[in-house]
Each structure stands twice: as structure tokens, then as C-alpha cells.
Amino acid sequence: MWKTILRRFLVMIPQLFVLSLLIFIMAKFMPGDPFTGLITPETDPSVIEELREKAGLNDPWYTQYYHWITNALKGDFGDSYTYKVAxxxxxxxxxxxxxxxxxxxxxxxxxxxxxxxxxxxxxxxxxxxxxxxxxxxxxxxxxxxxxxxxxxxxxxxxxxxxxxxxxxxxxxxxxxxxxxxxxxxxxxxxxxxxxxxxxxxxxxxxxxxxxxxxxxxxxxxxxxxxxxxxxxxxxxxxxxxxxxxxxxxxxxxxxxxxxxxxxxxxxxxxxxxxxxxxxxxxxxxxxxxxxxxxxxxxxxxxxxxxxxxxxxxxxxxxxx
CATH class of the missing domain: 1.10.3720.10 (MetI-like)
Known part of the structure; x- marks a missing residue:
């Protein structure tokens, strides 16, 4: 039984990889971004653009995915834009x-x-x-x-x-x-x-x-x-x-x-x-x-x- 359990866990690795890729791509198709809610008539567009650039949101999706998945493997899933915590x-x-x-x-x-x-x-x-x-x-x-x-x-x-x-x-x-x-x-x-x-x-x-x-x-x-x-x-x-x-x-x-x-x-x-x-x-x-x-x-x-x-x-x- 233990060999089967270990084998099932190993099979989960490629399944989770494919799932992570699909999730990341679908998230990118969502309208707006975490900084969209900060836009008001008084907001300087350059400030919002600077925040997006700093967060890496202007990078190609595959570059963003690479950074995200490599950090996730280290236990770092990034910070919440809303709650300002890990x-x-x-x-x-x-x-x-x-x-x-x-x-x-x-x-x-x-x-x-x-x-x-x-x-x-x-x-x-x-x-x-x-x-x-x-x-x-x-x-x-x-x-x-x-x-x-x-x-x-x-x-x-x-x-x-x-x-x-x-x-x-x-x-x-x-x-x-x-x-x-x-x-x-x-x-x-x-x-x-x-x-x-x-x-x-x-x-x-x-x-x-x-x-x-x-x-x-x-x-x-x-x-x-x-x-x-x-x-x-x-x-x-x-x-x-x-x-x-x-x-x-x-x-x-x-x-x-x-x-x-x-x-x-x-x-x-x-x-x-x-x-x-x-x-x-x-x-x-x-x-x-x-x-x-x-x-x-x-x-x-x-x-x-x-x-x-x-x-x-x-x-x-x-x-x-």
C-alpha cells in the first residue's frame, strides 16, 4: 500500500503543474488588476503604471509565471495586494x-x-x-x-x-x-x-x-x-x-x-x-x-x- 501511496503522490506533481499553469493563465484573462481599484479622477496614471511595473504586471505572462512558480516552490506565494501581508x-x-x-x-x-x-x-x-x-x-x-x-x-x-x-x-x-x-x-x-x-x-x-x-x-x-x-x-x-x-x-x-x-x-x-x-x-x-x-x-x-x-x-x- 505504501508504494501505491507514494506513486499516487508522484503522479500529483505533473497534475499540479498543469493545474498551476491553467490557473495562472485564467487569472491573467480576468479584467483589471489589483491596482485598478486605486484609479480615481484625481489619480496620476503614472503612479498606477509605476506600481504595475514594480509588481511585474507588465512582464510577459510566461515571465510572471516563472517567477511565481519558482517562488511558490520555495514556499513564497507572494504578498496580498489587499491585506498587505504574505x-x-x-x-x-x-x-x-x-x-x-x-x-x-x-x-x-x-x-x-x-x-x-x-x-x-x-x-x-x-x-x-x-x-x-x-x-x-x-x-x-x-x-x-x-x-x-x-x-x-x-x-x-x-x-x-x-x-x-x-x-x-x-x-x-x-x-x-x-x-x-x-x-x-x-x-x-x-x-x-x-x-x-x-x-x-x-x-x-x-x-x-x-x-x-x-x-x-x-x-x-x-x-x-x-x-x-x-x-x-x-x-x-x-x-x-x-x-x-x-x-x-x-x-x-x-x-x-x-x-x-x-x-x-x-x-x-x-x-x-x-x-x-x-x-x-x-x-x-x-x-x-x-x-x-x-x-x-x-x-x-x-x-x-x-x-x-x-x-x-x-x-x-x-x-x-
Whole structure:
């Protein structure tokens, strides 16, 4: 397995190179540049042109790409034109916020989705099953930004239960227990919103697999031996039915780490998703290209993680 993992990482190198080239070229096709917003009727055009020349924006695109990729290999992704700090520092701060939100979202996602999927499959065609299926259809049909706006209005303003922006209140001292509880409190509403919309895949896959597994010969054999129905489900049906869910676990984690753009923007949560939107609006190319590269790497990493998780869950599967 370790040889395969190493080989997959080596294959990522040319994939990331091609991705970096495409990202850089597409960024250059965007209208304007980071200094376009500084232009006013009173601005001397020579000043803006001097800034562009100093930043190397007047160089040919391949020269700019060479400087950017060589510096990136050294860990230097340049400076943010908007925030006036190193891109690595800026993304590092936002990535930590996204990491905590992702962990809570994944926990709620599977804590809600797996029990509902099991109940729907076990009690097929009952009222409970129909309610769960109806919920999954509704959650699939509602766009993310619509539910986020509804929850923000209801639980942020109409019934102010949760905060509407930020990661923690300033009155708490960093490192204290109250500080961490307050951070969780700020993450609850966006995490619940994502979890409620993301459970549809888990519920449908798990329900279908459980229904199919109930008619398998190994289940009939276990029932004929007198095993309690609870053990049949926990030791036989559930273990085999969870495989499709495990296959998407890596993608789920890395996808969330990439930042949920709508969730973070609507709830004013300063993560990588919100940073990506603000960077596009301000044409902060150094931040945009670095974030898209990071998102691409996480997508490739998610594929590898899913294969590894599948091989752990099911010993019959080995990535060779």
C-alpha cells in the first residue's frame, strides 16, 4: 500500500503543474488588476503604471509565471495586494478557521445522516421511512444559499439564538475554556446548515444498500441461525452497507477544508471560502491563484484518502 501511496503522490506533481499553469493563465484573462481599484479622477496614471511595473504586471505572462512558480516552490506565494501581508500567512489564519468548521460539519453530517439512513433502510416503506425520504428530497432541492439565508434570518435576527458573523467574541481570553466554547458557538449555525443539506447522499446510499443487503444469502443465513435482529444489522448489514459512504469520506473532508463559499460568506465566517470571494472581488491575484492551487491539491488528496479509507474498512479491497 505504501508504494501505491507514494506513486499516487508522484503522479500529483505533473497534475499540479498543469493545474498551476491553467490557473495562472485564467487569472491573467480576468479584467483589471489589483491596482485598478486605486484609479480615481484625481489619480496620476503614472503612479498606477509605476506600481504595475514594480509588481511585474507588465512582464510577459510566461515571465510572471516563472517567477511565481519558482517562488511558490520555495514556499513564497507572494504578498496580498489587499491585506498587505504574505499570502501564506493570510491563508494560514483562514485555513485554521475553516479546519475547525469542517471538523464540526463532518461530525454533524455523519451524526445525522447515518442514523437516518439506517432507520430508513431498516423500516422500509413505513411512515418513518417516508418522512426521512421526504426530508432528503427537500434538502436536495433547496440551494445552499437559500437555506443559509433562511437560517440566518430566523436564528440570527428574528430569534437571535446564534451570532451572525465572526469566529469568537472579543471579550474572551484566548486559551480559556470559555474562549473555545464561544468558537464552537459561532460555528454551530453554519455547520448545522451544511450538515442538513449534505446528508442526502449519505441517507440515499445507506438506505439503498441496507434494503439490498436484507435480501442477501448471508443475512438469511444469520437470521436462520437465530441471531438477534440487532446483531444482524450491526455485524452484517451495516458493515457492508457503509462501504459507499466510506468511499466519499475523503472527498467530504477535503471538500470542506477547501471552504464552503456560500456558507462562510453568508454567515460572515472568516475562512478560506470567504477569502476566495473577497479576493476575486478585489482582484487579488496572488491570493486567488494560491487558493485555487490549494483547492486542487485537496481534491487530489481526497481521492487518495478515499481509496485508503476503503481499504481499511474493507480488507478485501487493496489499492495496488
Amino acid at each position: 499570502v501564506s500567512t493570510l491563508i494560514g489564519e483562514r485555513a485554521l478557521n475553516t479546519l475547525w468548521l469542517s471538523l464540526l460539519s463532518v461530525f454533524l453530517l455523519y451524526a445525522i445522516g447515518i442514523p437516518l439512513g439506517v432507520l430508513a433502510g431498516r423500516f422500509q416503506d413505513t411512515i418513518l421511512d417516508k418522512i426521512i425520504v421526504f426530508y432528503s428530497f427537500i434538502s436536495y432541492a433547496i440551494p445552499t444559499f437559500v437555506l443559509a439565508l433562511i437560517f440566518l434570518f430566523l436564528f440570527g435576527y428574528q430569534f437571535p439564538i446564534f451570532p451572525t458573523s465572526g469566529t469568537v467574541d472579543v471579550k474572551y481570553d484566548p486559551g480559556s475554556m470559555a474562549y473555545y466554547w464561544n468558537k464552537i458557538y459561532h460555528m454551530l449555525l453554519p455547520a448545522i446548515t451544511y450538515a442538513l443539506l449534505g446528508t442526502v447522499g449519505i441517507i440515499q446510499y445507506l438506505r439503498t444498500e441496507i434494503i439490498d443487503s436484507k435480501s442477501m444469502d448471508y443475512v438469511k443465513t444469520a437470521r436462520s441461525k437465530g441471531l438477534p435482529i440487532s446483531k444482524v444489522y450491526s455485524k452484517h448489514i451495516f458493515r457492508n452497507s457503509i462501504l459507499p459512504i466510506a468511499a466519499f469520506f475523503g472527498f467530504t473532508i477535503t471538500g470542506l477544508l477547501g471552504g464552503s463559499i456560500f456558507i462562510e460568506t453568508i454567515f460572515g465566517y472568516p475562512g478560506m471560502g470567504q477569502l476566495f470571494i473577497s479576493s476575486i472581488q478585489s482582484r487579488d491575484y496572488s491570493v486567488i491563484t494560491t487558493l485555487v492551487m490549494l483547492f486542487g491539491f485537496l481534491a487530489l488528496l481526497g481521492s487518495l484518502l478515499s481509496d485508503i479509507i476503503m481499504s481499511i474498512v474493507d480488507p478485501r479491497i487493496r489499492i495496488e
